[in-house]
Amino acid sequence: MFALFENPRLRGGIHAEExxxxxxxxxxxxDFPLPKKLYIPVQQHVGKPAEPLVMVGDKVLKGQLLxxxxxxxxxxxxxxTSGSIVDVKDFPAPHPSALPIRTVVLESDGLEQWAELNVAxxxxxxxxxxxxxxVGAAGVVGLGGAVFPSAVKLNLGRKNKxxxxxxxxxECEPYLTCDDRLMQERSAEIVAGIRLMLRGMDAPKALVGIEDNKPEAFAAMREASRAFSNIVVSQVPTRYPMGWDRQMLRYLTGQEIPADGRATDIGxxxxxxxxxYAVYNAVCLGQPLISRVVTVSGAALxxxxxxxxxxxxxxxxxxxYCGLDKAKLARxxxxxxxMGDALPIAEVPVxxxxxxxxxxSHADIEExxxxxxxxxxSCVTACPVGLLPLEMASRIKVNQLDAAVDLGLKDCISCGSCSYVCPSxxxxxxxxxxxxxxxxxRQQAEHKAEQTKRLIEDRNNRMERMRLEAEAEAQRAAEARAARLAAQQQAQQAKADGADKTTQSVAAEETA
Structure with a gap:
């Protein structure tokens, strides 16, 4: 099922049933039939959700910004596609929780009429x-699962030299072959996209890593890139999780990404x-990311x-469309x-x-x-990160989370290799x-407590500031009153002194 590799560039992993x-x-x-309604969530990426700019009743064209x-x-x-906006509402997300997410509902008119495209x-x-x-305007994100905005990574690449x-x-996950077929059928477009990404980052070369269980895809990519010496297509061993970026990078370059770092830290x-492929569509054809190839598989189909x-x-x-037998469906x-997500319902959008x-089917997931x-x-041997899974689990069982963190819990990528090989x-x-x-x-609770503490401190500081300001204002008012009183008394005294002088003067005249 698994074995240690002599190659020092490989660590752990398993040979899962493919x-x-x-x-x-x-x-x-x-030839998938165009759905009557499409449910397009505004949050399909890492970061802030997109803000809808369409309203119910709006007519839209294919590729138009929603x-x-x-x-x-x-x-x-x-x-x-083209059609009408019939709703902007909360709709179940494709997530184990199926919690609602803001979604634009588009009713197709069947015309597939494109908006004007910006073609270079x-x-x-x-x-x-x-x-x-x-690339950013086309809504291209990482399609390997991370869905990080691709334009941001391209810009970071240029800034980080x-x-x-x-x-x-x-594509090391069992069942999945969408990337395999994409490379077999659209290798020229993929290579064009790679060239554009290199130009967008000002990077000199590209490495393409393909598992050796995809010989047709490897041959197609080698042929498509033959004319470009700065694009090197290589085979890597078929071993899960070879698709993990750190594993792939370590094997192809011999470089190790720092534990708390990113690939950009090593160039x-x-x-x-x-x-x-999405970058090719965005830049060469002016088409935004509005469709994707999906592997639909399983014994219930x-x-x-x-x-x-x-x-x-x-x-x-x-x-x-793929012939689901609901009686066989177990998960x-x-x-x-x-590493995928089990969904409670099928009425969620792609x-x-x-x-x-x-x-x-039930046979696929027999527990x-x-x-x-x-x-x-076995779990230690299989871990691609080099952790001690059983030791971490032992700490977690007794709620010693900090001890589990010390053993590398935060470095775990949840690939499932340890669970797969465990004979128990x-x-x-x-x-x-x-x-x-x-x-x-816990971090959220600590953050909330810290925020509450800051709010209380801010309130106390504000109240103290208001008290001091009130005291200062009262002092100024008292001083102003005292000054006015003194001025009044001085005026009265001056008036009295003037009256006395007048009386004395009159008396002197009468005496004379």
Missing amino acids: HKTETSALPIAT AYSQGTISAPVHAP DDPFQLDPEEICLR IHTLLINAG VVVHNVATA AKPQNVEVPIGTLMSEVLA LVMGGPM VKACNGILAL QEVQPCIRCS NIPLVHYFKFASGELVK
């Missing part, structure tokens, strides 16, 4: 700043291969395949089975982060009884996710 052949040999389905980005870390969203005459002659502006662009095409920026669907399509419609997952929809740990150290079926990764959530709660 389940990729069900979809990897089939072409991307591009919500604009707010601030630097944000991304706009656009209309996936020669995209490869654009200034780096202009490339970044176009990046020497390498790393294109992550590992590298990492982007997903699907993001490169009659026709598992990769499908290109408009953003905002309900997952229930995608599942129906619905967005993403891969290792968003930019959605690279997979898995309809798993076995947890047994006592046998101290085999101990759900180690669940402990770590729980503890991470508790740490967030």
Whole structure:
């Protein structure tokens, strides 16, 4: 199931059952029927949610801006088709909580009429700043799962003097093959996107890492990049989680990202291969990110395949298109089975982060009884970060979160490798996710307490300032009153003195 590698550039990981052949040999389905309604959340990225600028009743064209980005870390969203805005409301998010999120509801008119697109005459002659502006305006975000605004990373790359662009095409999660098919079918467009990203960052070279279980994709990318010596396409071992950027970077470059640092700290920026394709569409075609390729797979489906669907399509419609057998469905997952999110309902929209929809059967998710740990150290060997999973879990069980943090809890990437290899079926990764959530709660409570403390201190300072100001004002008023009284007394005295002098003068005259 797993073994230690002699290659020092590899650490931990597992050979999980791939389940990729069900979809990897089939072409991307591009004939998905246009939905009658699309549900487009305004928060599909890291950072601030986009602000809707459309109202109910507005007519919109395909590619038209629906919500604009707010601030630097944000991304706009656009209309996936032409039609009418029928609502702007809260709608369940594609998240385990299914909590509502602000959503623009678009009713399609079936015409697919495009808005005017801003197409450059020669995209490869654009200034780096202009490339970044176009990528940002198109709403392109990281499509490997992080959904960080891509234009921000390109700008950071230029400011940090990046020497390498790393294109992550590992796609190590079981079931997922959307990147594989994208590389097989649209490699020329991906390479064009990579060239634009290099220009946008002023970076000299790009490395593309593809797992060696994707020979067709590797061959297609090698051929498409043959004319560009600064783009190097390499194979990496098939081993989960090779798609983790630190693992991929370590293997391809031998460099290690600092524990508390980022890839930019060592002169590298990492982007997903699907993001490169989105950059091509944005800069070369002027098209915003309004659709994506999604792997739809699992034993509960009659026709598992990769499908290109408009953003905002309900997952229930995608599942129906792929022949969902509801009687077999035991769990619905967005993403891969290792790090994806289990969804309670299918009536949630496909968003930019959605690279997979898995309809798993009861056989796929058969849970076995947890047994006592046998101290085999399999979890230690499998951990790609080099942590001690069992020791961390032991601390978490007795609520010693600080001790778990000291053992590296914050470095855990929740890849699930430790749980996968455990012969005792101990759900180690669940402990770590729980503890991470508790740490967030504690940090929030501490932050709230600190805010409350500051508010109380500010209030006390304000009250003291008001008291001092009131005392000073009272003192000034008293001094003013005293001054007025003194002036009055002085005036009265002067008047009295004047009257006395007048009396004395009259008396003197009478005497004379």
